[in-house]
Amino acid sequence: MLNTSPNTISLSALPPLALYIHFPWCEKKCPYCDFNSHQIKDASAVLAGGFDETRYIKALITDLETELANTWGRQVHSIFIGGGTPSLLSAKGMDELLSAVRARISLEPNAEITMEANPGSVEAEKFAGFAKAGINRVSLGIQSFQDAQLKALGRIHNGAEAKRAVEIATKHFKSVNLDLMYGLPNQSLEAAKLDTETALSFKTPHLSFYNLTLEPNTYFANFPPKLPCEDEVDAIFEQNLALLTQAGYRRYEVSAYARKDQECKHNLNYWRFGDYIGIGAGAHGKISYPGKITRQVRERHPETYMSAIESKGNALIELKEIAAKDLPFEFMLNALRLTDGVATNTFSERTGLPLSVISKALSEASKKGLLDENPSKLKATELGLRYLNNLQEVFLD
Missing domain, CATH: 3.20.20.70 (Aldolase class I)
Known part of the structure; x- marks a missing residue:
């Protein structure tokens, strides 16, 4: 559905x-x-x-x-x-x-x-x-x-x-x-x-x-x-x-x-917003489930990391579910680094959200000349790649 x-x-x-x-x-x-x-x-x-x-x-x-x-x-x-x-x-x-x-x-x-x-x-x-x-x-x-x-x-x-x-x-x-x-x-x-x-x-x-x-x-x-x-x-x-x-x-x-x-x-x-298990001192991970997407962070210092594993079986210092409102920015932060961008439907496939949540930002980025106007692609223009931080910030809201 x-x-x-x-x-x-x-x-x-x-x-x-x-x-x-x-x-x-x-x-x-x-x-x-x-x-x-x-x-x-x-x-x-x-x-x-x-x-x-x-x-x-x-x-x-x-x-x-x-x-x-x-x-x-x-x-x-x-x-x-x-x-x-x-x-x-x-x-x-x-x-x-x-x-x-x-x-x-x-x-x-x-x-x-x-x-x-x-x-x-x-x-x-x-x-x-x-x-x-x-x-x-x-x-x-x-x-x-x-x-x-x-x-x-x-x-x-x-x-x-x-x-x-x-x-x-x-x-x-x-x-x-x-x-x-x-x-x-x-x-x-x-x-x-x-x-x-x-x-x-x-x-x-x-x-x-x-x-x-x-x-x-x-x-x-x-x-x-x-x-x-x-x-x-x-x-x-x-x-x-x-x-x-x-x-x-x-x-x-x-x-x-x-x-x-x-x-x-x-x-x-990473750039296509795939999942990854992250193990080791200070490692970050991203794991998706049908109804949520989570991020994890491990203990940073090697000694603290190993001691935590040995004493309690894990070294997690942070395990959080990414809020739906934060997913558009997290997705675009990665995807827009690719010179070919990604297929538009990848947004919904990887975030579990409708494309409509970023329609206003897409329009704004296109008007500024930072985003390709091809509706089948989420892709930065040459100007967008040059000013990538400005393009990514459009999706913060």
């Missing part, structure tokens, strides 16, 4: 389901990073782990088991292991973790299984072990290939190590993504071009380009470096876009570029 009430949620089918696993440790906390990552205190112990791998993996498995009742019978389409620096895990630990995951969930055959990695923690033998454990996609946090820029960003690797990491990754994994930043401290147009051309020389199927921003509660927010002005950043972006387009990459999301059929399936699920 068609739901015509703007205040009740009624999903005719549940969306695709993914699994996110958070690994919270890093060798060094980067000055721009606002993710839930914690520097290993004993740097000399990094090679030996520097953290209790066995204890954390056990906590992750228990955490996953608490979610099975909420997702029973649903198949998981992708896994993303993010951080932090998941590549600090041992190959044996990764194999143990993924084996436990497969034993507890129904995982789609040939599912995309991504691991984030930093060039400073890349070892050929370990990467071979990760591939054997089931990782088939790696996302490398390159940020830049130039020593001066990497030093300014507080990265632990240099340009040569970044290039070596890409070469090792492409030998061991079916798909490789390179994360790069632009608008870096004192970055020139020519320096940005060199980074892009270096990234393109490896011919990886996927590239991500993020504009460096000063996030609250980071070192850079308190001690801001000199960044290029807005016009300079725009020029770097336009240059990147031209170089990537010429090389055969398509911009399919605000910061993501891919060759044909090489988009990140896991991230597409």
